[in-house]
Amino acid sequence: MAVGLLSHKVSDLCLGKPPVLSIPLVSTVGDALIALRTSQDGCVSVWSCCCCFFDTAHPVEEEEEEEGEENKEGACRCLGKLCMVDVICYLSEEKNLLSPSAALRAPVSVLLPKSPDRVAHVEANASLLEAIDLILKGAQALVVPIQRGRASGTWKKQHQWQSPEKGRHQFCWLTSEDIIRFLLNSIGILYPLPALSIDSLGIITAETLMVGYHSPASSALDAIRLSHANQTSVAVVDSDGNLIGEISPHTLACCDETVAAAIAVLSCGDLMAYIDCGGPPDDLVKVVEARLKERNMERFLEEFSMYNESSNSSSSSLAASSSDEEFSTSPSRTRSWGGGKYSKSLSYTARMVRRSEAIVCQPRSSLVAVMIQAIAHRVNYVWVIEDDGSFAGIVTFSSMLEVFGEHLRQLAMA
Known part of the structure; x- marks a missing residue:
């Protein structure tokens, strides 16, 4: 059974996923904003080639794809994955608040993360372990090619977009949430690891991003950016350090x-x-x-x-x-x-939205219970609270994947 789990390829985790919505690097912040308003998953990808663009005026019909067959694979590359958080943090800067129209005319590159490792290209036949390793190295999302026949023509026409490569491949996102969800579906094979407490596994991180309840929200801007980059969150605490x-x-x-x-x-x-x-x-x-x-x-x-x-x-x-x-x-x-x-x-x-009440667990909570909590609330983390209500830290998908990655390697060698 373990061999069967390890035999799965990245493409198995991408079945049914929609193609990414994309814009070129020559776009503006305003262009990205328009694209985000129409994105099914709230994200848009930025590409280094001119053949990929989001265009509401010139929809791509199904037959037009054949014209791009001569495009060479690898000619285009995804430079980043953007969502509304990137736009909000950018517009929250004082100079942009004073002149938002100028901010919207700025090149979309101002929204891209400084680290190029936030997004990684992966072949569809890459192994599950390879995908986990890339996530642990800092990739927020993996860009995976999907077969043209697997993409929904209805979805594509409805959203009127052009793929980064109009020929042989389209692409989808693969995230840590997708991998955790996949592992949860095979949780029995990973026993007894899922039944162990997060405390005994040593995956609770005590160092977290915190701001005071009465502190100016503008003072939390750097923490919001960092939590977005690390796929965590910013804890709002009272004067005693208790999580609110x-x-x-x-x-x-x-x-x-x-x-x-x-x-x-x-x-x-x-x-x-x-x-x-x-x-x-x-x-x-x-x-x-x-x-x-x-x-x-x-x-x-x-x-x-x-x-x-x-x-x-x-x-x-x-x-x-x-x-x-x-x-x-x-x-x-x-x-x-x-x-x-x-x-x-x-x-x-x-898309799912939720309240600002923190999702919490306790140190003795089992790994599988915390996985279910996070997936149910569509977050990449769960806050950890002691029995007396004191703040203990946070457990993230990344820390879970470290444990699962090591466990899978041991299974592979057995």
Whole structure:
């Protein structure tokens, strides 16, 4: 049975996954923002070649793919994976808050991580262990080629995108969540490892990113960026260091770009309420508006209103061509300030959002129980709390994969 698990290839984990939505490196931040609003999974890839682009005006028909057969494999390369968190953190910088229109005209490269190892290309026949090793080396996502026949033509036409290589291959993402989910489906083969406690396995990390409940949200910006890069979260604690909640990149990824204004003027505690499931409370929206006026920063909202009107036609053409009723009739078609997640994206309803309450476990929790918790809430981590309520640390998918990787290697040698 163990041999069967080890025989699986990366392609087995990618079955049914949609192709990545892509834009070229010559795009602007504004282009990335438009693409993100239509992305099914809330992500967009940036490529180094000119043959891949997101284009709402010139859809690619199924037969056009044949023209690209002569394209050479490897001519294009994915440079990064972007989501709304990257845009929000970028717009939260003071210079961009003062001139958002200029920020949106900046090249998309300003959003890309400085480390090129965040994304790694992998062949479809790579082994499960090879994929785990790349994740442990720092890759947030693996770019895997998928057969053209496996991609959904209906999905592609609906979203009107061009693949990085119009010929032989399209690509999909493979993440640590995909690998953990795959291992969970084969959990019996890995016994007794899954039944052991996370404490006994030594995978609880005590060093975590923390901010005070009453601290300015702007002071947490670097921590948010780092947690996004490391696929963790920022703990919000009280004066005694007890965990109250979190500012999670997973939650921010389901918000719209105007959250940058809230980060500039709210406390960390208020920001948790602002980005919480259900959209920001009206009183907090009014607080943000008032504080922006006090700082002579109303221009941020005004310029975004104008930008949204000008870019709305591109998104409208995309929605009008869709045969998916939910996609084309979503109330999020109308964008307005203060709408939070519920005014953000054409594809919002297709993605899970959750509250800012931290997902927690205890040191004696079993590995399999923590895996199920994380997957159920679509996060890459779970906070660890002692019996007395004190904060113990965090356990992540990366630490789980370290344990599973070592266990699989031992199985391979047995």
